[in-house]
Amino acid sequence: MTESRARRRVFCLVAGSLLAAACASGPAHAAAAQDVHLNEVVTTGSVNDSVELYNSGTAAVDVSGWIIKDDQDSSKYKIAAGTSLAPGAFRAFDVHSSFGLGSSDKARLYQANGTTLVDSVSWSEHSDPSWSRCPDGTGPLTAAPLTLGAANSCGSGTAPVAWPGGSSITTADASNVFGEDLSGLFQDGGVLWAAQNSGKLWRLLPNGSGGWKPDTANGWSSGKTLRFPGGSGNPDSEGVTVTGGAAFVASERNGSGSSRTSVLRYDMSGTGSTLTATKEWNLTADLPPVGANLGFEGVTWVPDASLTGAGFADASTGAAYDPGHYGAHSGGVFFVGVEGTGMVHGYVLQDSGAFTRVASFASGMSGVMEVQWEPQAARLWVVCDDTCHGQHRTFRVNSSGAFATTAVYNRPTGMPDYNNEGFALAGASECTGGTKPVYWSDDSDDGGHALRKGTVSC
Known part of the structure; x- marks a missing residue:
């Protein structure tokens, strides 16, 4: 056992129940996994079956081998090795090759062991064009503009107005x-x-x-x-x-x-x-x-x-x-x-x-x-x-x-x-x-x- 791990073990033994969960979680970087959120889902359109992850924390998180599922355990999309989410980063994954996202479905994110659930979101109809969490990472899914790879557009937005010119074509x-x-x-x-x-x-x-x-x-x-x-x-x-x-x-x-x-x-x-x-x-x-x-x-x-x-x-x-x-x-x-x-x-x-x-x-x-x-x-x-x-x-x-x-x-x-x-x-x-x-x-x-x-x- 290294000196740092030994110190951690002693600390956890005397810290009491308030820190039990943190001690059980292992090294400090493991806790950062909880900073990764399912942030946007697109079920229809040109980028149908896309899922975005967002890192709300202050440290990069290695998501290599993590698994995205829909509501079926047999549906599995494995994130490629060498994939990391920087602090504040948004990254979209096209899961179409592994499974499709339905009109009444869910997206679930697991760590690489396939059993540790990180986050889950669900919806009851197809996106139009996007289901986005508002605010990013923590809010409920909201119908919003498509913003894969960027912060969600959670405001009311700018209402469309008439063409600023003649109507004749x-x-x-x-x-x-x-x-x-x-x-x-x-x-x-x-x-x-x-x-x-x-x-x-x-x-x-x-x-x-x-x-x-x-x-x-x-x-x-x-x-x-x-x-x-x-x-x-x-x-x-x-x-x-x-x-x-x-x-x-x-x-x-x-x-x-x-x-x-x-x-x-x-x-x-x-x-x-x-x-x-x-x-x-x-x-x-x-x-x-x-x-x-x-x-x-x-x-x-x-x-x-x-x-x-x-x-x-x-x-x-x-x-x-x-x-x-x-x-x-x-x-x-x-x-x-x-x-x-x-x-x-x-x-x-x-x-x-x-x-x-x-x-x-x-x-x-x-x-x-x-x-x-x-x-x-x-x-x-x-x-x-x-x-x-x-x-x-x-x-x-x-x-x-x-x-x-x-x-x-x-x-x-x-x-x-x-x-x-x-x-x-x-x-x-x-x-x-x-x-x-x-x-x-x-x-x-x-x-x-x-x-x-x-x-x-x-």
Whole structure:
């Protein structure tokens, strides 16, 4: 017996019954197990059968080998070895491969021995979209926005309001130009860039009628095929933004393969029909796992000056964001939206290929299909498709340095509940009479049209 264990034994023998439970529990770190709570459960939607754990304590807890069950003892999901929860951390686990969570069910958390119950929660109907404990870790399950991997959204939230622009919607492309799978959009002056899931990037020009048509010069007439670095593969391109003369594309996998959540950089100056990425930042291992087709859906770039001017706090350091800390990079932060979790993450993508996650926050929606920075209003738009009935949310940096919701907008009344996966805003120079154009891309190409146009208040 070591000296420390001997001292503990003597102490426990003389301490009396008040400390009996603590003494029986073994080493001090075992007591920290009681700081781990079942915090959020999702039974339906794009991330159905997901369970989140939360560490409310002040010490990290090793949860390797711990077991999650539903109401059946035969249902067992074993947490992978090497898994630890830091103090205050939230971590979601997709248990779908082991069992499904029903409409009237429970989630139970056991230590690795399979018999020591740590926590248990139950519900009587499916989540819509999430069952969340409010407050985190201790409160009852409450219907709330999906926030897997982050603190639960336990307040009343911001009530949706009418679209801040005109209700009229018109088509913005000719019939049957793009087909299905047109996704992310980005307007860069007189050019509209569009990413298509089949690994294609389009360069669109004004068509003279308020809409857009493919550029027919320099190999762009049918869009350009995208490749990973080295010329291989087929990125499932979902989002696009442009800065510094380069296109940055968010991809969630290679073709129809396994998850590969990446941001790819492309030089657009050539005349060939294929673009090969000059850089890839593969962020898959840095984020909670999601289904292969539930990864990155949108990407946007926010200038460093906009962030420092707003007092943005760097989540990786806990201090004010300092661009100089990261050496050579794009001069801004790339924000990506994840379909499967509804989360938005901010990354500094360094020229060296290194990356640092400097922000993570819940959108409050069950999925994110597009993110767009609007510099004139210093706000970030986060958009969902028909999964959320076309809801749009705006975020700004608050007094704590974090992005927080400023408004929740319903889709324009003239817009059917289409599968709109892309959204782009015109610049301030196009403001006329207090409004400017905005555009949506319909992944389903309803009626043979993939682009639609509306307006938003300047």
